[in-house]
Amino acid sequence: MEIVVGPFVYQVKDEDVSSFEDGGHDLIGQVDYLDLVIRIAAKNAPAVVFAARWHETLHALNEMFALGLDESQVDRLSHGIAMVLRDNPHLGKFPGR
Ligand SMILES: [Zn+2]
Secondary structure, three states: OEEEEOOEEEEEEEEOOOOEEEOOEEEOEEEEOOOOEEEEEOOOOHHHHHHHHHHHHHHHHHHHHOOOOOHHHHHHHHHHHHHHHHHOHHHHOOOOO
């Protein structure tokens, strides 16, 4: 899977683990802005994996547009987007594509 964010094409790597350890924190996803890789701990419920993909995509948008979102804001927005798309799947379809 790829996630395109403007000129950057991120390669999404779903890994068969439930989390990644990073400095004492357990993460479900990680984004590398230089190598353009998003790693997802895919050994989780599908809804968690879905939200994690959005979480890392929001980090990529945050980086590209220098939005200044903090981790908590990215987390809450990713859950909000997952919630809205679950309840309104037609919103995920871009016209003409
Ligand atoms: Zn994050």
